[in-house]
Amino acid sequence: MITEIAQIEIDPGREKEFEEAVARALPLFLGAEGCHGVDLHRSVENPSRYRLMVRWETVEHHTVAFRGSEGFARWRALAGPYFAAPPQVEHVHSVLGR
Template identity: 75%
Template sequence: MITKIAQIEILPGQEDAFEKAVTEALPLFLAADGCDGVDLQRSVEHPSRYRLMVRWETVKHHTVTFRASDAFTRWRALAGPHFAAPPKVEHVYPVLAH
């Protein structure tokens, strides 16, 4: 299991619209092959900064399967207009769980 973490900067004043877009896109992620869950977190110090965390069975499920799907295209159509910059994305895996 890996987690994709996307740090997303949103255009100021569009935070509510972005959160609604992610809510609308949630079924797209959850129906995707290999997706095991989604979390969205908002920064306290930087209220226009979010971290979208999506749990995938493998990196390939995200980078190949999902990114080549119509669901990804729809996700970007919903959320992309609110982005202030391209998301910064990395994949992580647990090395210590407590």
């Protein structure tokens, strides 16, 4: 299991609209092959900064299967208009947890 972490900067003042767009996009992620869950976190110190955390079975489920899908195109159409800059994405795996 890996976690995609996307740091997303939103145009200030459009946070509520962005959160609504992500809520509409949740079924696109949850219906994607290899997706095991999604969380959206908003920064306290920088309220226009979010971290979208998506749990995938493998990196390829994200980078190949999802990014090449209609679901990804729809996600970007819903959320992309609120991006102040392209998201910064990385993949991590847990090395310690409880």
